[in-house]
Amino acid sequence: MKTASTCCAMPPSSPGFTPQPLDHSPASGDGAPTVAPLVNDLFMAHLQRRPAGLVGVMGRMTAEVDRICAMSDRIQTSGEVGHWQTALVRHRVSKCLAYYDMGSNHQGRVELHSSLSAIVYRHVAPRGSNLGFQGRYALLEDFMQNFYIEVLNAFRREHGLAETYTPRTRIELAEYMAFSEQYAKRRISLRGGHSQQLIVLRAQAFSRRQPSETSVDMALVTEGAKTEAAEGHARSSVVQQVREKMMADADDPGDGVMRDRVVNALMQYLKEQNQPDCVDYLVLKLQDCSAAEIDDILGLSSRERDYLQQRFKYHVEKFSQQHEWELVHQWLGANLESRLGMTPREWGGFLATLPTDYRNFLTLKQTQPSLSNEAIAQALGWTPKKVQRNWTKLLKLAWHYRNQSHGSEAS
Structure with missing residues (x-):
């Protein structure tokens, strides 16, 4: 089995986080708290030093997040500006550091190219063409080279950099690759309330410029x-x-x-x-x-x-x-606080299908979420392994009941 070395890899990201609001940062020019201290703290905690180019990277990232939060009506009216500032900073920094850790001169570029290529692979060839993998790959490489030029120009423009600017240090290259990924995946609003990733729209435009072909790949006849x-x-x-x-x-x-x-x-x-x-x-x-x-x-x-x-x-x-x-x-909006994604009526019906010990189990999970499996096992007279096994079974039953109920409503 071949591996997807050039088309399938996704740039790794840092593990998830729980955003905490900024509550002690100095204010920026418009009165909102600036994210500069958090940006600095996150980079220094990971790098333990200041590599060449880091000051510029941190300055650009701070300005970008401050600008996004100031211009977003959704964020400004949420009452949680600090929350979103923190979330955006952590996301941006983690992406940059992920590329930095990969070694931006080789592995990072391969991972970025693989990720973006996987997105546009099926869009670069004209519809109805009989191109196989090699033909699509050749078109893909042509498209990606043009797209990288567009990304570099966008990076310079959005950060107010000179037209001759080129990222050179490892941290600058990591910043640029993180920007490339984010730029490619931007959602562009279309008519009818739909949206599409920017790189897909560029690939579709690229494919329309290719010579049309009239031959038909017979393999497509059986693809259905x-x-x-x-x-x-x-x-x-x-x-x-x-x-x-x-x-x-x-x-x-x-x-x-x-x-x-x-x-x-x-x-x-x-x-x-x-x-x-x-x-x-x-x-x-x-x-x-x-x-x-x-x-x-x-x-x-x-x-x-x-x-x-x-x-x-x-x-x-x-x-x-x-x-x-x-x-x-x-x-999925189906946690315990949301009755595993069910309406109150569905939840009541679901509970009625469960034996008493399972209902008691759910009650403990809902009312005392911090209880360990050992404590639950002691309360119900089960073993910890049985607690884990029955919880998995309960979740499966809930999935089935919820989907069955929604399916009945749809019909």
Whole structure:
């Protein structure tokens, strides 16, 4: 099985965080607290020194976050400006340091190129073309070279830098690559209330400039059936809802932060489980690649693809219902405080289906969330392992009941 060395990797990010409001920073010119001290503290805590170019990087990052928060009506009217300042700073710094830690001269560039290439791979060729992987790859490289020129010009323009500015030090290169990722993924509003990533729009415009082709790839004739079989695993409500939420637009800054936390946590979990093929598969699914494209990129046979899909489904369910159930359910708006995503009526119906010990279990979880598994086991007369096992079972029952109820309403 080939690895997705040039099209599938996603730049790693620092683990998730819980934003805390700024409450002691000096004020900036417009009266709002400036993020400069936090930017400095986060960089110094990680680097333990001041490498060449760091002062300029910190200054640009501070100005950018202050500007975003000052210009955003959503943030200004939220009553939590400090909260969003902190969230944005931590996100920006973590992205920059992730590229810095990779070594910006090589690995960082490879990771960035792989991530952005995976997004636009299916968009660079004209619709209906019969190009295979090699043909698309050649177009992809042409497009990416042009896009990098656009990114550098945008970086200079947005930060008020000279037209001759070029990042040279390791920290400057890391800053530039983090900006490149963020710039490429900016959402551009379209007619009809839709939006699309900027790099996708650029790739689509690039493809329209390519010579049209009239030949038809006969493999596309059977792709519908192939896709139907390949996508069978998505019928799992856990996999489908997590994936749909990952691909959804993040209109609120908080949604974007939560999405990044979940994606990063899932990527890290798959790496810890020694599942590099699942990592590659996840990245391509997030870009909504078809089954045929995934097979082409990863070099999968039908049997290998089916096996990979089953492994991926297993690990996503385990991640969502055991490893990081609180994070995932909070992100989906289905945590305990929200009755696991049910309406009061649905919640009452769900509780009525449970045996008494399970209802007592849920009550303990809701009313005393800080209780350990050992304490719950003692209260219910279970073992700690049984607590974990039954909690996973309860979450599965809740997923099934909620989706069944919503399905009945839709019909």
